Amino acid sequence: MINWKVILSIAKTHLLTKMKSTVTAALGVTFGIGAYITLVSFMTGLNGLLDGLVLNRTPHIHLYNEIEPSKKQPIALFDDFENAFNVVHSIRPKQSQKKIHNALPILNYLKNDEAVKGAVPQVQAQIFYISGSIELGGNLIGIDVMEEVRLSNFQDYIVEGTPEALKNNDNGILLGAGLAKKMSLEPGDRVQISTIAGDIFPLTIMGIYQSGLAEVDNIQSYVNLKTTQRILGEAENYITDINIKLWNMDKAVPMAREMEQQFDIKATDIKEANAQFETGSSIRNMITYAVSITLLIVAGFGIYNILNMLIYEKMKDIAILKATGFSGRDVQFIFLSQAMLIGIVGGILGLLIGFGLSVLIDNAPFETEALPTIKTFPVNYNALYYVIGIIFALISTFIAGYLPANKAKKIDPVRIIRGT
């Protein structure tokens, strides 16, 4: 039977009378945990941002018609040359259409698939921007604006204007930031578009689009799906690309292969498109944990040292406690609970400091071309990290306290009292 009230009151008295060492030990834990929380919040925030950069812009699966030479040349179908050695020179891609065959039924089918979060059609067109006597080559992408907003955070890259404004104007265009600068155009101005066929269309600038990648912003602009179809003189079923977002990104690879089979179409999955991006995240996480664990180990040694010293100082007290009927286990718990109290107080303070620093970082200005809507550093306030932090603190202080406490348990009171 352990009398916790007595044990805790003795532990408390020891800690309070040794305020300086207690504070030093607790601060060690505080800094360890505080640094962990700050680091992990900031790092995962940054990871989330960078992942988002890639993930939001890249569809999980991208369906399109690729122009490529036929894998099976006609001669292979001719029985007479079946066993001959055939050489075909100057293979050219076969004449095929850019549009996806049966795009609308495919879209309908995908939208009903439970694994699919959304599928958006796009029409890509090669055009020229005409401003006065200048002609600039570029891309025009027709999109379903509100679906893009829902699935790819499209609005984050609109630096001027709103997605709704584009949606409501069939003659509107979201001009790339680089283009707008080159042609000194502003929202409200008009820009003329010329197709490869030579037809010219005037469009009103509803906003400016900035992806952060200069080579994109210098050539690319967005209009409504219907506008592109009209400019190209094509019907409503003319769709060149389908971008698919899944609920679960891990399914992208098998589903892309499946769609290639099913729709006889080229399907690229996100892993193929961005093979290296996961590596970066996991290495950043590793660094965060390595630094935090190092800090906690240092804090743990601090606690170990201070408790060890305390036990040497309290040798006589330990002897007298044992002589008056406290068992070895009671004494062990007295010192162990001191370590745990240091861990709890230091850990909670650490969480608060970590939270405070996170808030500070969260409000620190951070402006980058790549992310026009981000004004401050990204921070991830995930409660899980706070739980891990306090568990870390308790485990490390327990280990640091266990060894000295075990020593106190084994002290022979007779030797101390007799002074041998």
Next chain:
Amino acid sequence: MKLVLETKNINKHFYKPKDFHVLKDVTFGVEEGEFASIMGKSGSGKSTLLYILSTMDTDYTGELYLNNTLITGKHHQELSVIRNKNIGFVFQFHYLLSEFSVIENVMLPAKKLAEKSHSEIKHDAHEKLKMLHIEHLAEQRASRISGGEKQRVAIARALINNPTILMGDEPTGNLDSHNSENVFDIFKRLKEEVGLSLLVVTHDEDFAKRTDRIIEMEDGHILS
């Protein structure tokens, strides 16, 4: 008379630095309400014997009985409970917990025993302090009082759980004659008023002569 404490053929060796037979077939008993003292030269084994009797030292052969129950061979955990409940101990140096107040020092063994409520324990502690005429020191820090007062606080602490026997290892060894006299009077009064059994190791011949019985030790034997 009933024996509160009894030993049968207790032998003990020290093995460091070399084998030394410190207690040789020690057999004796302390009766209920008896005030006995152990005398002997340095190295005669009297303190060693006392620490075996106190149950703190378990490294011996032979048998030790407290209230006719065999103590030898019990687990450390049980021994600390026995010590807590049945044995009061006073050392040459007071050994109070210096960060605690006088009253907290006295209350500590009773809190550990946890048989009474906090207020009852506090009341008991005040009673013990009053009996030893140091009630006015109750709220002082243990490190702030004089040596004689500290020893009296240590006695109060030894008495808080109303033990069967009070043991002393030269309880007056570090005190001046006035305070020694004081401690002796307290012991005497405890024997007469409470009927407590006492066993005190001492060098002080005047002190020993006034006890009920002197147990003389030499070279690990009991002479008388």
